[in-house]
Amino acid sequence: MITISLCIIVKNEENVIGNCLDSVKGVVDEINIVDTGSTDKTLDIVKKYTNRIYNFKWIDDFSAARNYSFDKATKDYILWLDADDVLLDEDIEKLKNLKATLNTDIDCVTFLYNYAQDSEGNPALIFRRERLVKRESKFPWVGFIHEYIGGDKKHIINADIVVTHKRIHGDSDRNLNIYKKKLKEGVKFSNRDIYYYGKELYYHGIYDEAIETFNSLLSEPIWIEEKIDIICKLSDCYGVKGNKEKAINILLSAFEIAPPRAEVIYRLGQNYEMLGRYYEAIYWYESIKNAKMPEDKAGFIYEELWSWKPFIQLCVCYNRIGDIDSAYIYHEKAKNLQPKNEYVIQNSKFFESIGYTKK
Template structure:
């Protein structure tokens, strides 16, 4: 049976840290909390769960802080969580079973990260993360922002999930501020950093700048294929925001160089044609989204794109084409998935009024 060191970096997280550590107590044999400069009661709260609370001066480098936390681990495997993560009881049980069954030759255990939820608590954004790492393999974090340990060696994929449950928004400018400081200091961004820098620019409405970054990233031909597909999608968002819908469509179609059409891409193509009132073309792409299935090694999965969103948008398309029967049919299909969703309920009232 293996033992787990849980390693965390925190700062001003008194509103969520207790919730996270309460979950972790069930499976962590050692809890290490590294504080990067809290001014609230975070450290005192952490000390209620562990004596291993350390200080690390913040240097605008998440990888440096995480590597310091890993350096304090003493058990067989290291697990990391963010303060606003939650491990549900059923997943706690799966981790306990994993501790009994895990082959000690496994270097990396991948777990699901449920990073987005709808109004009813259903996961909408899911991807795999390197969550449990063999300490003797000396795993190292890389990247000041959106830090990562590239999976290595003997990798085990599991259906164990960690839920990212924010209570309040963080500093929306932090990541962009760090990236721009890195550039000002003369650092050359890695392909992965360039992708995330473009995304931060996009989030801040700097669409033209973001578009240039995404193009550079794609033209260089480096980086993870999942980031390339996402860059095509994000570039399309930027071009659409700049009123360049034809170019946005070209960016979406260019994603097919990297993988078969995915529902996320098909839904965005459908949305653009819907905005142009080209309903037949929109229907074609939303139907294509329904035919898509997530790939086994797909990085980022927006689950609603595979059924719920196409059903809702097909309802809209057919309603605008005057085919009320088919519009109602697709709304009912959406309702079967999410019977309490506000959009479905609105449509029910809309069709009843007609």
């Protein structure tokens, strides 16, 4: 059986770190906490779980802090988490089984990351991350923000273990400010840095600069999943700017590089719906049922776009063209999946208000 060192970097995580450590304390063999400047009760809480606590001066570089935490590990493999991550009971059992059966030739194990949940607690955004790595291989963290584990990993397996992100912190300017500081310092950005800088601009509503940044990457040799995400976000930016033609055309270009994805198809439906072209919107929304979700979930999978969200929009579009029966059918489909969703509740009230009864 392998042994596992848990490594976490923290700063002011008093509201979440206890939940994280409670969830994994029974399966890891060592807990290493690297604090980057907490001023709350984080360290008081951490001391209940481990005495392996280290201080690291924050230098606007996540990889530097994570590499320092990995240097403190002493066990066979290193598991890394963020302070607001947890493993649910079923995933702890899966991790225990992995721990008991893992072939030590394996360099790295990826886990699924349930990054965001919908109102029913179902995954809304899920993707894979490298979570468990062999310590003696000394795989380095790379990148000052949105860091990743580099190095030559010859033997990788994908586990069905899920790390669940229980985010409490709100939106922050931290990452955007770090990117701008690095640019001012003349730091040369990799394509990955440019991609994530573009996303920060996008999330902060700086659409013109986001468009320029994303477009600079479209001809670059980047990961297909990142290119698809760029196309989706470019479409959103063009949409906000009122250029629906560009929004639609950039989405159609995604079909040239990968099979149709719900993330792309849904946006096509949205754009045609906003143009009042409801038959075309219906075509695209209904096409999602024929799309195939990538089995490895290597990219950013917005599961709500593969399930209930198209049903809500189909309800709206069918109502717009006067097909109330079809609108109700899709309302019921959405309601079965998301009974507490505010739009589902509004639609229920609408059908009640017109006295519609199920046929």
